[in-house]
Amino acid sequence: MQGISLFQYSLVYNAFSFTFAAMAATTLFLWISRNDVAAPYRTAVTISGIVTFIAAYHYLRIFNSWEAAFDVRNGIVQATGYAFNDAYRYVDWLLTVPLLLVELILVMRLDQKETTNKALTLGFAAALMIVLGYPGEIATDIPTRALWGTLSAIPFVYIVWQLFSGLGASIDRQPEAARGLVKQARLLTFASWGFYPIVYMAPYVHLSGADATTTIQVGYTLADLIAKAVVGVLIFNIAKRKSNIEAA
Amino acid sequence: MQGISLFQYSLVYNAFSFTFAAMAATTLFLWISRNDVAAPYRTAVTISGIVTFIAAYHYLRIFNSWEAAFDVRNGIVQATGYAFNDAYRYVDWLLTVPLLLVELILVMRLDQKETTNKALTLGFAAALMIVLGYPGEIATDIPTRALWGTLSAIPFVYIVWQLFSGLGASIDRQPEAARGLVKQARLLTFASWGFYPIVYMAPYVHLSGADATTTIQVGYTLADLIAKAVVGVLIFNIAKRKSNIEAA
Numbered sequence: 001m002q003g004i005s006l007f008q009y010s011l012v013y014n015a016f017s018f019t020f021a022a023m024a025a026t027t028l029f030l031w032i033s034r035n036d037v038a039a040p041y042r043t044a045v046t047i048s049g050i051v052t053f054i055a056a057y058h059y060l061r062i063f064n065s066w067e068a069a070f071d072v073r074n075g076i077v078q079a080t081g082y083a084f085n086d087a088y089r090y091v092d093w094l095l096t097v098p099l100l101l102v103e104l105i106l107v108m109r110l111d112q113k114e115t116t117n118k119a120l121t122l123g124f125a126a127a128l129m130i131v132l133g134y135p136g137e138i139a140t141d142i143p144t145r146a147l148w149g150t151l152s153a154i155p156f157v158y159i160v161w162q163l164f165s166g167l168g169a170s171i172d173r174q175p176e177a178a179r180g181l182v183k184q185a186r187l188l189t190f191a192s193w194g195f196y197p198i199v200y201m202a203p204y205v206h207l208s209g210a211d212a213t214t215t216i217q218v219g220y221t222l223a224d225l226i227a228k229a230v231v232g233v234l235i236f237n238i239a240k241r242k243s244n245i246e247a248a
Numbered sequence: 249m250q251g252i253s254l255f256q257y258s259l260v261y262n263a264f265s266f267t268f269a270a271m272a273a274t275t276l277f278l279w280i281s282r283n284d285v286a287a288p289y290r291t292a293v294t295i296s297g298i299v300t301f302i303a304a305y306h307y308l309r310i311f312n313s314w315e316a317a318f319d320v321r322n323g324i325v326q327a328t329g330y331a332f333n334d335a336y337r338y339v340d341w342l343l344t345v346p347l348l349l350v351e352l353i354l355v356m357r358l359d360q361k362e363t364t365n366k367a368l369t370l371g372f373a374a375a376l377m378i379v380l381g382y383p384g385e386i387a388t389d390i391p392t393r394a395l396w397g398t399l400s401a402i403p404f405v406y407i408v409w410q411l412f413s414g415l416g417a418s419i420d421r422q423p424e425a426a427r428g429l430v431k432q433a434r435l436l437t438f439a440s441w442g443f444y445p446i447v448y449m450a451p452y453v454h455l456s457g458a459d460a461t462t463t464i465q466v467g468y469t470l471a472d473l474i475a476k477a478v479v480g481v482l483i484f485n486i487a488k489r490k491s492n493i494e495a496a
Contacts, residue, residue: 031280039284046280050273057269081321087258091266095273 004210009070009077012217016063019221023056026229030236038246041239044106048232051096051103055228058092061085066217086137089220093130098123100227101159104185107238110170122162129155133200142204149200156197160190175245181238188231195223252458257318257325260465264311267469271304274477278484286494289487292354296480299344299351303476306340309333314465332461334385337468341378346371348475349407352433355486358418366414370407377403381448390452397448404445408438423493429486436479443471 030049034042062085069084070077101122105115129152136148163186174182199219203212278297282290310333317332318325349370353363377400384396411434422430447467451460 031276034280042284043281046277049280050277053276054269054273057272061265083320083323085258085262087262088265091262091269094266095270 004070004077004079004213006072006075006077008210008214009072012214013063013066015218015221016059016066019225020056020059020063022225022229023052023059026232027052027056030232033236036243037236037239038243040109041107041243044103045236045239047099047103047106048235051099052228052232054095054099055092055224058088062088087134090130090134090137094127096228097126097130100189100231101126103232103235104189105167107185107235107242108167108170108174108182109242114170118162118166122159125155125159125162129159137200145200145203149197153197156193160193163190175242177245178238178242181234181241185231185234185238188226188234192223192226192231195219195226199223252318252325252327252461254320254323254325256458256462257320260462261311261314263466263469264307264314267473268304268307268311270473270477271300271307274300274480275304278480281484284491285484285487286491288357289355289491292351293484293487295347295351295354296483299347300476300480302343302347303340303472306336310336335382338378338382338385342375344476345374345378348437348479349374351480351483352437353415355433355483355490356415356418356422356430357490362418366410370410373403373407373410377407385448393448393451397445401445404441408441411438423490425493426486426490429482429489433479433482433486436474436482440471440475440479443467443474447471 027049030045030052034045037045065085065088068082069080071080102119105118105122110118132148132155133152136145136152139145139148167186171179171182171186199216202215202219207215275297278293278300282293285293313333313336316330317328319328350367353366353370358366380396380403381400384393384400387393387396415434419427419430419434447464450463450467
């Protein structure tokens with residue numbers, strides 16, 4: 001990763017710091033507020049905080065790894081020889097992406113059998129998607145990246161299909177005042193997830209070196225912020241609204 | 249431990265970081281959620297979190313020790329001369345393995361005498377198993393490793409026998425809706441524990457140097473994840489389900 005400009009280095013650096021702060025703050029908000037929702041929704045809110053907690057930990061590690069990879073002095077950025085560890089993202093996703101689906105399922109408060117069933121199948125598909133994506137991410141040539149990316153797209157499409165068809169019927173059974181928010185959470189999950197394959201494909205369009213790195217890092221960071229912090233707060237709002245309806 | 253490849257180094261490195269994150273997240277989930285279960289089950293859930301907390305601490309130490317043992321620059325891995333400290337695992341197990349059995353016994357809510365009795369005998373057997381295993385783990389020759397490994401297998405077999413015969417009758421007395429989960433927790437405990445002797449025996453089959461180290465580290469890490477984090481969440485689910493049954 002030679003030839004990264006000071007602007008690119010700083011942009012990524014500050015994006016990582018920003019995201020750590022946002023994830024940590026969301027975590028604390030969710031955990032502190034969990035008893036403000038009715039008992040059946042507390043696990044969903046707790047898990048939303050677990051997701052942002054895991055993300056905060058990894059953004060701290062990613063930030064430190066980025067800092068160690070470059071020496072910036074007198075406005076000149078030089079690689080130190082210590083590699084920037086991209087694996088942290090995949091390690092993070094392996095834990096958080098299944099949990100993100102679990103929090104969405106839990107806040108819907110389906111019956112126990114459907115909850116277990118959906119959580120297991122969607123969670124497994126999500127983990128498979130991450131595992132298949134990684135060999136492509138670290139590949140140095142486009143065909144290998146494209147091969148694993150395509151394999152990873154299979155569980156991805158299955159999850160999206162499940163979110164819109166399998167969960168569709170369950171969403172229609174949600175109380176009317178919460179239905180809009182549940183649909184929003186689903187849409188935001190889908191939209192932020194759509195970001196990942198786009199970023200993944202950045203090198204396909206001959207984006208390489210420092211430009212590719214900057215695009216990938218900032219892109220994944222934005223997607224993570226929406227998928228974890230914004231969706232987490234939305235889950236809390238759904239839980240709050242449903243608690244109010246059920247108390248009335 | 250000369251000749252470790254970049255791939256092997258990174259695999260172990262990322263596995264340690266992943267496990268720290270998973271253990272810490274599980275700890276917080278269990279502690280935050282402990283009041284979501286009925287009072288008689290709170291100690292079981294708290295102890296499950298204590299187990300993952302102790303594991304999180306040790307994985308942080310293990311991660312740091314691994315990082316200090318190697319210098320990785322420009323894609324080349326070199327030993328620094330600082331030893332990777334394997335004792336952390338045994339120190340961890342000495343604390344957590346007896347507690348793992350205690351959490352399983354507590355969530356079954358046996359009468360007080362049986363609880364104390366089983367917790368003491370199984371806890372003592374577990375500690376003995378760890379203490380006897382360690383001299384073999386640090387031995388440099390196979391016969392010594394095999395001798396201590398075999399001694400350590402005696403309490404191991406006793407615990408497994410107790411789990412399946414001694415606790416078997418108690419499991420049949422569990423409420424029907426929770427019985428399946430209790431059996432699952434017992435099976436998962438057994439299956440993940442079965443991992444440890446297999447990993448321990450890796451050097452027997454002439455696996456040596458970097459390959460043995462990588463296999464042992466990744467193997468123990470996976471076993472720890474299942475035995476502590478996955479079983480911990482299962483204990484919470486058992487406690488939750490039993491609380492619901494008793495409230496109804």
